[in-house]
Amino acid sequence: MVFSSTVFLFRFLPIFFMVYYLVPGRMKNFILFLGSLFFYAWGEPIYVLLMLFSTVVDYTHGRLLERFRGKRAAGYILLSSVVINLSVLCFFKYADFLIQTVNLFAGLSLPAPNLPLPIGISFYTFQTMSYTIDVYRGETKVQKNLLDFGVYVTMFPQLIAGPIVKYRDVERRLHHRRASLTEISEGMKRFCVGLAKKVLIANNIGELWALISGMDFREISVLTAWLGIFAFAFQIYFDFSGYSDMAIGMGKMLGFSFPENFNYPYISGSVTEFWRRWHISLGSWFREYVYIPLGGNRKGLPRQLLNIFVVWLLTGIWHGAGWNFLLWGLWFAAALVLEKAFLGKILSWLPKGVGILYTAFVVLAGWVLFALETPAGILNYFRAMFGMAGAVIDREGLYLGREYLLLFAIAAAASVPFFGRLAARVRKARTGIGIAVYSLGEKIIPAALLLLAIAGIVEATYNPFLYFRF
Helix, strand or coil: CCCCCHHHHHHHHHHHHHHHHHCCHHHHHHHHHHHHHHHHHHHCCCCHHHHHHHHHHHHHHHHHHHHCCCCHHHHHHHHHHHHHHHHHHHHHHHHHHHHHHHHHHHCCCCCCCCCCCCCCHHHHHHHHHHHHHHHHHCCCCCCCCHHHHHHHHHCHHHHCCCCCCCHHHHHHHHHCCCCCHHHHHHHHHHHHHHHHHHHHHHHHHHHHHHHHHCCCCCCCCHHHHHHHHHHHHHHHHHHHHHHHHHHHHHHHHHCCCCCCCCCCHHHCCCHHHHHHHCCHHHHHHHHHHHHCCCCCCCCCHHHHHHHHHHHHHHHHHHHCCCHHHHHHHHHHHHHHHHHHHHHHHHHHHCCHHHHHHHHHHHHHHHHHHHHCCCHHHHHHHHHHHCCCCCCCCCHHHHHHHHHHHHHHHHHHHHCCCHHHHHHHHHHHCCCHHHHHHHHHHHHHHHHHHHHHHHHHHHHCCCCCCHHHHC
16 A cells, blocks of 8 residues: 555545544554554555564564663574564565575576565564664663554554664654644645655656666667666655655654655765765664674774675665665765765865766666666666767657656756745745745645645556565
8 A cells, every 4th residue: 555545545544544533642552553554464464464573573572681681691682683683584585586696606496485575574674673772782761562562663654665763763752642733734744745746756757767768778869868867866766755755744643753864865965975865764774783883984994994885785785686786785885985085075175066966977877776677787778878879869869858858847946955945934034925925835835736646646557666675
């Protein structure tokens, strides 16, 4: 059940919130837990048991860690939690890939299980692991109520694709929360903006990438190839950030405050800055639970560069079981290592525009690795981008450019903070006109976006969600 569907918007969401707001305070967690299980079971009726297994495993390990705190056994308990979580994740996400790789290099024909990937397993596994690690470190109190812990793991707004929420970020509000009318209003507006980003921009510009990615890359022009990868870059940004906005908005409506996940990444002047602005919760997770424990930047530059490679190797693999994701992670590892070594200083001396162009090139090349699964497809697409395949400009490319010019302009404008800063200035204006304009705009714009998005959903034949496969 995706957020941008009529079933979710007109059936699940209104019924759930009607019941949620009507029941007394302590019943809200029970309703949220049942609603989240129903939401997940709609698309994964069997794998909901796997999610409940992860919930019980980490709840139990948390209680055991509290009991043996300060003793040697605590380390083994934590190791048990990590091993179980990673084993489940690796089996369902990587078993087929590992078996196929062994068959390829060893000349074997081992059968692959060909199990469908449980939706959201990468996200809720990282959440439950962060809980047991934080309990072991003494950075969060153990949760003794299984229902409350189950709510943390299964909460439907961010269950499928994040943001990855640490237990300590929502611990207090799991027990005591009350969504004010202001929070509910802000959450509804945030949800409308996210839905519009997903339906009006990501879906429509994604159709261009779907068209171009289905072409013969050995024959497309340079113009067509660049239009395609720009389309994918906008699609994945508005698709994922739109989902995060909807999740954060619904969290506010429930009384929670989820972390921000995107901060205009396409204005970054370096790759380092880009990854501070893109999928912030994932970057924060790897930094806190992998990079810093490995030593971070505390053991000299060579060790820091090695740590960066390890983190980005894992980041690439986290996104999917495929050689392209491994290459994607290593590509960004190389860029980040170069920036730490010397390139970052050079970029700081140059105008910001140069850094933005450099970052855009690195990121777009990375999206080619991310989007295309086969080595031949990746190589042929790069050849097309740099004029080693078809013509530089052809009629097809010019036609597609004209057809999608307005949408590209809208996507580019929505990728920069100009309008947000303009709204903030208007909001801070002390004049009566400024206050009136802002007050009117913050009511009309989300409502208009919601209506347009609903119309788009009703008419849409192309409504994927890219991060479901991760």
